[in-house]
Amino acid sequence: MECKFVPSVCSYCGTGCGILFQVVDGRLIGTLPMKTHPVNQGKLCIKGWNLHEHINSELRLKNPLIKTFGRFSRVNWDTAIRYTADRLQKIIKKHGPDSVGVLVSAKATNEENYLAQKFARAVIGTNNVDHCARL
């Protein structure tokens, strides 16, 4: 029997409230406000209190998908990555790196955003990188 509380930060709005993920036997069963956190001081809003619900949703994507003839089919990672890399490389070769755009995410981590813009600039070779901060 395992019961632990993992400190983290709420991923809804930009306030950045300190939370605890309540984990029992490797399953996420709840979200709590961290009492001693400098941002939210032990309180949360309705979204924060229910943060775990979207993570546990049945609708989560669990496998890479590739669309052929208008229908998605499940594939493994190697296939999905190879397929995407090939198609991107072909487009870059034919139309140049500025024919690709990358939208990074205001919901992903700093590390991931850093890597995404590095991917756009160094791997693809374009500065066409933006995110939905304006939207």
Added chain:
Amino acid sequence: MQDTVKTWLTEGTVDIFLGYKMVEGHPIPHGFSRNCLDEIDEMVTGPARYSLEKFATQLLQIHPEAKIGILARDCTQRALNVLTIWQQISPGQIKTLQVNCCPSPLGSNTDCSYLQPAETGTYKAAHGVDGSQSLQTLEQMPEEERFDRWMYEFQKCIKCYGCRNVCPMCFCRECSLENKDLVGNGHLPPDIPIFHLVRAVHMAGRCIDCGLCEEACPAEIPLRMLYRKINDMMGTLFDYHTGSSPDQSPFSLLGDKPSSGLPPMTAELSKNK
């Protein structure tokens, strides 16, 4: 304390012990287990308080046979009493390690370091309800003024449901606060004052005055005062003292025979048929 917990775990008195450990300067609740006895050296008692008894109830839903140890303050003990009455836990299933501290009229100790009421600001003192006052002081105000002050407090509500979510006594599968016939959905503030009164009514015979709800309230509504009023009525009207023992059930309040001259409820029902 650490030694006791280690002994309990190694001897199988409990399967898991709910307490706190320090993580990067923050006390974080944690389930200590037999597999990681070393962790117990990091166990602390404060300086924050989480609803350990609620975690225990949740664990029992997943592991109904588990034996759980728990770091218990006075309010935790009261909570366990009420949870036993409402058949959420079985007596003996939860073993407590007592840490005394309690400022509640329901408790015997008065050294709780958690509930130092924040200094009441000038605007709140003039328009709201000062949670550091006694219930008696508040009740000396004219009824209209009290009503206005409570309405001020309620209109700050951001409907986080934190009061319910944190409450060790809120174990219902369906919550009246989410019954659209009682409380409208989708509005801020939630229906005033219905949202808070619905919750207050449901606290009768439940609230053990632990104050976790007030601690969790982003709007600093003095919820503890509100539910103390309910407890006060329970005491005055029914001589019922919530949480004082695991034996006194609200179902036995009326005694064997109804005494107030009301016809038995069964008669009332059969007449309606």
Added chain:
Amino acid sequence: MTNSYDDLEGAGCIFVIGSNTTACHPLIARRIYKAKERGAKLIVADPRGIQLSHMANVSVNHRMGSDVALLNGMMHVICKNGWQAADYINSRTENAEALFAVLDAYTPERVQAITGVKAGDIELMAETYAQNSPAALLYAMGITQHTTGVDNVKSCCNLAMLCGNVGVAGGGVNPLRGQNNVQGACDMGGLPNVFTGYQPVSDADANAKFSEAWGRPLPDKPGLTISDMVPAMLDGKIKALYVIGENPKLSDPDWNHFNHALNNLELLVAQDLFLSETAQVADVVFPAASVAEKNGTFTNSERRCARINKAIEPVGNALADWRIISRLATAMDYPMNYGSAGEIFEEMRALTPKSYAGMTYERLGINGLQWPCPDTEHPGTPYLHSEQFARGKGKFHAIEYQDPAEMPDADYPYFLTTGRVFAHYHTGTMTRVSKHLDHEAPFGYVDINPLDARNIKVGEGDPVVLSSRRGEMEVAVRLNEKLPPGSLFLPIHFGESAANLLTSSEALDPLAKIPEFKVSAVQVCRAS
């Protein structure tokens, strides 16, 4: 935010404009409550009546898009009464004369005519803001999502500097960030013109530094913003789009227009937790790990970078975004072999000297650190511009009021604004699958004043047809007497009644390219 949440509690006055704080940033609203109850004054300006309006010392409903006029009007009154911070203006700012020259014409009476706010209220707002220092100004998308978004922000800064409120504890100009890591995405160079820490791609030194670090020559011409990518997609200049954790199909200003653009692509790759509206039309979909399933850091509105910690394993075969990007880069002959998020953070901070260099995972701990944090001894920065402005002197901008791109007319007589509701978030992909959040708002609706509802003969829950020059939709009515007659409010979370069917992709701020989500002209009538 120039300042911190803790700071708000020490403010003498808090001025909230264009932010429905209790619904969208509830835990910041808590700080406003606390300041107010301690005795601070509260000013709330919003085209709608919001929850905070009830607590305000001065509450006004200015006409949608009239923010510059309102702020200029306040400044006019402040200058006329000599309430401005003269010493501060002399020593720390420049270009004040140009501002003063513009302000002359914004008499309370003229501003009343533009904004609909009574002249007396404008005077009261000005007095309350100027006479209760330090005053903190808070805003959100209600200020920025306009064709005059940059003007609005500059006007906020003008007001704050005029009263000496920038660079002081308890004051500041404080935009509230709508998404958990908008601040971080910008800081990390998720923009077409800058690398991390806002180092310009066109700056030769910065470009050389990053080119060397990343082992490839990097392009030095700024790229396209999302608002410019859409026409480029339509023109066939952009052939492939890689969308990470966004749902632009619902968040882009014009659904139909954006749909055409997506159809024009050869390749659309979406990476998400869910099969969002955008992922549904993608060619490839990568399943991403959620916040509980990975390590990393987020940077919040007060520039606080804090760690998130993995609590559970990712569901199914989902992977953390950084692992997916690494694999894709490696497959495209640019090996990325990071073993952990921490390694990426170390690489990033070494390249970001002014703001993130002093942060390490160990130092961040649970509390995090607020940038700028230039070295590992630096304690972080609770408020910016304390001794001088980043650019030296604070510059006033003389700004004239302009109408929104679209004003109501005979064909489209109603003002429409869009925004969030308290239980949902952005395009709803995360919140609509959550039982307790869905309970609060299961479907889209349009808020309408009961008087307007009576005129078009509809009641609570009745369907109406909303139409604009872009498109039309059917949606249920919710009566809201706090909304001024002639105005409508449409939440943005609901794909089946998508607000961007009505909003315009052409009404953009010329500089920031932000769409005018907050003002459109629409017609509303009973659905037949």
